[in-house]
Amino acid sequence: MAATFRLQIITPERSFFDEQVEMVVFRAPDGEIGVMAGHAPMVVSMQESAIRIRRKGKWRQAAASDGFATITQDEVLLLMQTVEWPEEIDRVRAERDRALAEEKLRQQRSMHEYLIARSMLARAMVRLRVTGRNGG
Amino acid sequence: MSAIPEIRHRLRVVADTRKITRAMYLISSAKMQKALRMHERNSLYFHRVRSDIRFIIDNSHAQLGHPYFQHRLKKSVAFLVISGDKGMCGAYNEDVLRLARRTIEAADCEQVSIFTIGQTAAVYFHRLGMQPDVQYLHISQNPMLASSREITQELCDLYEQGMVDEVYLIYTHMYATTDLRPTVLRLLPILAEDFADVEILHRQTAELTYHPSEAEVLQKLVPQYLIGLTYTACVQAYASEHCARMTAMDASTRNADDMLGRLRLDLNRARQGDITQELTEIVAGANSVSQ
Secondary structure (H helix, E strand, C coil): CCCCCEEEEECCCCEEEEEEHHHHHHHCCCEEEEECCCCCCCEEEEEEEEEEEEEECCCEEECCEEEEEECCCCCCEEEECEEECHHHHHHHHHHHHHHHHHHHHCCCCHHHHHHHHHHHHHHHHHHHHHHHHHCC | CHHHHHHHHHHHHHHHHHHHHHHHHHHHHHHHHHHHHHHHHHHHHHHHHHHHHHHHHHHHHCCCCCCCCCCCCCCCEEEEEEECCCCCCCHHHHHHHHHHHHHHHHHCCCCEEEEEEEEHHHHHHHCCCHHHHEEEECCCCCCCCHHHHHHHHHHHHHHCCCCEEEEEEEEEEEEECCEEEEEEEEEECCCCHHCCCCCCCCEEEEEEEEECCCHHHHHHHHHHHHHHHHHHHHHHHHHHHHHHHHHHHHHHHHHHHHHHHHHHHHHHHHHHHHHHHHHHHHHHHHHHCCC
């Protein structure tokens, strides 16, 4: 049995996850970061990604938006805007969001809108990827 | 007697009004259940994110270099006032708007800009002659994360461009269903003194590492925090509004019941009075004929 730590994932709309886990993997701007128990205290900025959680030897995936992670001695807190399990994702809607975001990127009106559209596209891609890998 | 049709008419009117207040009471109590669920889920985020920011402030021994943490000389202040779209909710709108007015008038700065969420806030400031700069409609009826993101983005842009130096939220915080308190909350800049009442959940540790860099983390963290805060305020206001409306409508339904009881009594009294009078007249008539 590997050492565990408490992982909490909270969004403004709900408390998504709060359990003892062995490892969590998420994406920072420069690559993926895996956290296990006893990690040094750290604050990490997160990008839209499929976060992976290992609990009791099993991996689970969830589609997450951008956010940040606070790692302290005995717990990890992920705060983000939205996060979903693969089974909660509406594939059709994600597909539509992707098309919409791509269209907006093509028109590219201002830097500001470009950034919004890019983050929307990233979220849609993560959702599609997460559902695809899990028997979608 | 002419009193009877009049009383009947009033009875009907009061009964109709009672139907409306009763329906509004039921609607509000259903909406309030929804609002309470949102409130419950959101308050966890609110507390965690605040304690996290405090943790970061406490553990950053160097000055936080990000502009969001810098207190500029306040020249221009923005207020985001959240109220309901309609009345019929007791003193809810009145209370928060009065606090907003007092706060805005007391603000000692060169320029004030007012952002409103909710119809009543817009109308209120319009009537006072303080034209709101931006009015958001429809949000107070249905608080959503996407709309709070939009508002926050706009406020952050203004802040970054130096158009405003401070941003305050004025909304009604629900401590309990019977304890609604209009509150002023500073959104920007983020100052350590605002976090004095926040409980610390983590133990003090060695200096925090930021990954990839402090600036980049704060660039992500601060807007998230602000969006969460705005959303919280919207949810709180929504829950408070329905709570207030439920209480107000419950009270008016009860008043209507009292009134109906009194009117029915009056009606019966008047009818009996009529009958007695008629009888007296008939008896008097018969007497005069037989004599």
